[in-house]
Amino acid sequence: MRRTLPSLMALQCFDAAVRHLSFTRAAEELALTQSAVSRQIRALEDFIGRPLFERVKQRLVLTSAGEGYAAAIRDVLDRAEAATLQLMAHGGQGGVLRLAVLPTFGSRWLIPRLGDFARRHPEVELELVTQVRPFDFDKEAVDAAIHFGPALWPGATCHRLMGETIVPVCAPALLPGGALPDARALADFTLLQHTTRPQAWSEWLHAAGVAGVDGMKGPRFEQIYMVIQAAIAGLGVAVLPTFLVDEELADGRLAVAVDAPLHSQHAYYLVHPATKSDLAPVRAFRDWLLAQVGA
Structure with missing residues (x-):
């Protein structure tokens, strides 16, 4: 079935005119005449059926319809350009892999291992961005993501990487007598909260059989790294994945407040759209990452 699409030249003229708010300057950018740009814009408006x-007072401004259309077309053109440049640079072999990662997982676990990936796959250029919550792959220029939670992501394939064990930790100065003898003593401490895991404390307290302690109360931090730093600073007790604070526990910046580890019901996953399963960069990174975790 034939797609309902205007010409690429019309879209390029529209995009340039939006950025400059001038047909003359758009024409200069595209090496066209001002009248050619004007004709392309008029043809696009005729195709769409609205201005x-x-x-407005001799100034070119977007209509409300134009504003919404401009954002969508900019994204389409950006993606088309990126795909074209990638194919020109790599000829379909390797290429750029844009990976969304959880910030603390990325900096503490993934990045120290990426040297091995670079040596094994010099044809793949990694581009890491941070995302702390699930997102729509159709609306983000991302090829894959590392996600913590259940194995649920609409329209995507999830590869389990690893689970985690969480334990309450804090600055040693808050524990002059060593680890707390009983988890109920946490009622006397500030509980540091991670905004993207709002149930973490409640789940740990329930598993520990502790009642009467509000697991939702306490200062909130968006990233695990910030929670770690708050705990080191003595702001309270945090329930954190042990593998992300091994270094702090080993060098004494943090101490276990209650020796009652809990195995999380969730896990870390590599997630990518099912349509990208056979892309060379995705396949190379997936196979390497699964080998790293022994999956």
Whole structure:
């Protein structure tokens, strides 16, 4: 079935005109005449059936329809350009892998291991961005993501990487007598909260059989790294994955407050759209990462 699409030249002219709010400057950028750009914009408006620009006191401004269309077209053109440049640079072999990672997992676990991936796959260029919550792959220029939670991501394939064990930790100065003898003593401490895991304390307290302690109360931090730093600073007790604070526990910056580890019901996953399963960069990174975790 034939797609309902205007010409690429019309979209390029529209995008340039949006950025400059001038047909003349758009024409200069595209090496066209001003009248050619004007004709392309008029043809695009005729195709869509509504105006995209209007003149207000001799100034070119977008209509409300034009504003929404401009954002969508900019994204389409950016993706098309990126795909074209990638194919030109790599000829379909390797290429760029844009990976969304959890910030603390990325900095503490993944990045120290990436040297091995680079040596094994010099044809793949990694581009890491941070995301702390699930997102829509159709709306983000991302090829894959590392996600913590259940193995649920609509329209995507999830590969389990590892589970985690969480334990309450804090600055040693808060524990002059050593680890607390009983988890109920946490009622006297500030509980540090991680905003993207709001149930972490409640789940740990329930597993420990502790009642009467509000697991939702306490200062909140968006990233695990911030929670770790708050715990080191003595702001309270945090329940954290042991593998992310091994270094702090070993060098004494943190201490276990209650020796009652809990195996999380969730896990870390490599997630990617099912449609990208056979892309060379995704396949190379997936196979390498699964080998790293022994999956």
